[in-house]
Amino acid sequence: MDYDPPFLETYKAFLQNPHSEDTNTNYPSVVDSWEPPIIDFAKLALDQDSRPEERDRMIEATTKWGLFQIVNHEISQELLHSMMLEQMKLFHQPFVDKSPLRTYKWGNPFATNLSQLSWSEAFHICLTDISRMVENQNLRSVEAFATKATALVESIVEILAHRVNIRSRYFRDNCLPNSTFVRLNRYPQCPISSKVFGLMPHSDSSFLTIVYQDKVGGLQVMKDAKWVGVNPNPNALLVIIGDLFQALSNGVYRSIKHRVVAAERIERFSAAYFFCPSDDTVIQSSENNNKPAMYRKFTFREYRVQTGKDVKQIGDKVGLSRFLA
Template sequence: MEVERVQAIASLSVRKNTIPLEFIRSEKEQPAITTFHGPVPEIPTIDLSDPDQEKLARAISDASQNWGLFQVVNHGIPSDVISKLQSVGRDFFELPHEEKEAYAKPPGAKTIEGYGTKLQKEVEGKKSWVDHLFHKIWPPSSINYHFWPKNPSSYREANEEYAKWLRGVVDKLFTSLSLGLGLEGHVLKDAVGGDELEYLMKINYYPPCPRPDLALGVVAHTDMSTITVLVPNEVAGLQVFKDDHWFDAKYIPNALIVHIGDQIEILSNGKYKSVLHRTTVNKEKTRMSWPVFCEPSPELVMGPLPQLVSEENPAKYKAKKYKDYVYCKLNKLPQ
């Protein structure tokens, strides 16, 4: 049975100026009702080029404890590397339907790699206003090029170049997060698998939606992985849940958005917070984003770091294989 893609639904919906019922959120989720409209607190923006490592670690640690999310500027990835990544991703989603379907996630596959629409079980059978493409970009041993588009022809080159630069940024983030826990700089990266850490690229494609007041691009969730580094396009849409309110994240040109994921919360024994976030959609414009999820290998056991557990501060989370954590989360089972 062929899955109906949101991109196709969107082009019909725009003409009718309405959206199908399964995309209409309950009142407790509708962005028009639940978005905070007063003065929005500033999400931390951190200069990653700061030579003072102690100060940088403190800023990243504070943001990870209080927000679970921050934006980084002066991160060292050349702007043309990012714009090429965005350009080839956009070109893929503008291909004819049949060409995109050649990369569809195989039905019943254990992997989430491939072109797709639905990702996890949704309460009340609701749907999110988004199509996506998943594939791993690092390490080379984990890459399945079957899911990398051959059109545009520069797709592979643009993604490999981005992966090369991104690894330096991720290493710097892990070092600062480690130092912020009072540990040596290498500890967190070692705990998530060192150079075996897998980088999973996702391209989110949110087509224009005639009723952005009623729909969500991605429902409220925390990321399962360690950290997520996201490239947005200029169409705002990321919202963060803090102090019982949904706040819009401000778009900062050339910034990367960093999310703390569940595994960093677990490893830090709850000191760092995995951020609850969601995505809204736009009436006129297509929103796109390029998150990369830094994931431990499936068999790696993740639990609170022993250095952070004591009689006064017992372990708050169960240690388990990452693949078991993922299975429980996607199927809404207790951890």
């Protein structure tokens, strides 16, 4: 396909070198499936004193797993379908046309072996840039998704913040349109799907991530020290806790490690909304349960710079362990 990135040509050296694989890596294989807890947003929207059960279930899911599904989220199936069509058109441009775009990324230019090669491509778009791309690329549904996802995330984090004594305006003051992103993902057909990931194992560099995945599936998460598959639910969005919320909550909420397997015969699409702060935002572990701070105080800029250094030096993200107290 003239729109596929040149994976095989670019990473030929890895493919020809039998020692390029990381033998300690658990490559994608048949795994058990898991149905994450389902939270009803319509019930969350009720007065806290009227229906606390759903809020408690959500807090339990973020504390235990770092992941849940949310239904009745007010983002219609029609909008999600329209967004997927826009996404497909965007990715199916010739590679020579999309590759120069600032928002476009593919693979992992810093990979040192096959286990670090992500067989995927993405448009990583700041919310303030979406309006411009609406005119150039006809992404009106993507813009509408971002607007609705912002309202959804703000409602969720307000509940979670209250549980761990974080002031209610912290996120509204620090997570702005110029620091929050939508990432459109495409996972092309992969002839070496048993050797590489669609997206390599990682945890998110965000407070919270909202994910919409198509019916193909392929997302796997680390649960009870083993990988399990998360089957797509057409009526639900996935809510994933990121590194920053784990640090901010002093470890009460868990940042979950996840990956995407590569598919040999079919392409896959997903969209993710990353709720991130401005660079100068201070991440300081909240005081709760008289527990000492797990992480030293740091800014999001420090976190991003350190992550960038690690990726360039070893091909992978290290994450929160760099910021332990």
